[in-house]
Amino acid sequence: MTPILERHLNLLDYALTSLWRRRLKNAGIMMVFAAVIFLVASFQMLTRGLIDVSEKILTEVPDIVIQKMSAGRQEAIPLDYRERLDDIFGILKVVPRIWGYYFDETNGANYTVMALELDAMPASSQLGRAVIGEVPSNNLNGGIVLGQTVLGNLHLGGRRTFSLFRPDLSLKPLRVVGEFNPATEIMTADLILMSLADGRDLFDMPPEVVTDYCIYVANPAEVGTIARKIAARLPDTRVLTKPQIQKTYQVIFGWRSGFASICLLTALVAFAILAWDKASGLSPEEKREIGILKVIGWQTSDILALRFWESLVVSGLAFLVGCLGAYGHVLFFSGSLFRPILLGWSVIHPSLTIIPVIGGDDLLLIFTFTVVPYMAATVIPAWRSSIVPPEAAIK
């Protein structure tokens, strides 16, 4: 073993025994520090996990969605708008949809009702894989497919028929012909799927309007160009493109969100208290210890190395415990501590399985923002004390 390595191993041994002497205080610091790292790492892992899922699933969203806007609000779009898009070259299909929300007064839940002619969708043949049972036909027959959470909320038991209220409070009879596969909860938990005719009947929409259009184009590279043409042709509409929709979840859970602010501000305040405590100077016992060490022959560099090892052990262990705890929190408990923030007042609680995603860059970022400043805040007061003459320190 080289003398330098032997020296540092001995210093580390001394640092560990020194930490053990003040174990209550150091354990407290380590726990607070680990909690701060846990909070920041949990946020990063949970949001990156959700963004990862959204990036993979939302590869299949419509190329363009158009909505009619009036006085800053979305309103129903006339069906004859479709004819005004006929001569835009490159549009493969224009699919009208009726969709909206149904508030279930019995349990306070909001369901998403989606009504469309399934045959008109370019990928309609794939839908059968995700549905247990049948898919609704295009007729006005009340056949619906329910998401698993809706099915549970309605407490149907063995029944396959139930009713929802139309706007005039008359009852619309419905028949459950299928249910969405439980593995699709993250997309379909609150979904009620029915035919366009049934949706129009439920929401009592006039025959000449729908909620929006899904537009599919032949060449994905032309989405922007076609969107521009549509926006010029239909100036009272809002045109949303696939790349915009796909970017949504990167933004809503980004560093500028309120979610991030809570985690970061909490971490910052906790860390500032820790750093202030350290930077405000060493305790008289610690100063006396440094004085004694200098009297028995320790150099300033030895004392600095000792403090470096002490703070590295405390912050390094806290980093490992905090990151491991955050990984377990997201992996095994689906980020349950953050669920209230994610769900708000939602009555429907979809069962989310989130696989944490963490990269080397994230770990380096968390390490740099927590461990490095802590070590600096610890070593600087130690250096100030160690340059004081030993006889002054042990007085």
Next chain:
Amino acid sequence: MRPTGLLLIIVTLLLMASGAAWGRAVQLRQESMESLGLNQAVTAGLGLTDLCIATEARYTRHPSISDPMAPFMDHPFAIEHFPTGSFWAVPSHIIRVEKFGGKQ
């Protein structure tokens, strides 16, 4: 045993636990490939645009296709009152006019 040896054991145990958790995540990711295919099928088949995370308000259920006034449209000077809306950032395309000239 030297104190350093004890520290080494603790660090090794923590790293082993990290490795086990990572292994479980890899296993879950492989298992989720089938559900990913099903979710892509339902998204393509119905033209869905958003994940079902918060269903309390329409602009949090479908943040990617909501209009910018949705959180404040109940009455003039209305403030937003759903919790999740306060925690999530607004998607940039909702509040910015895009190059292709879509109305916002």
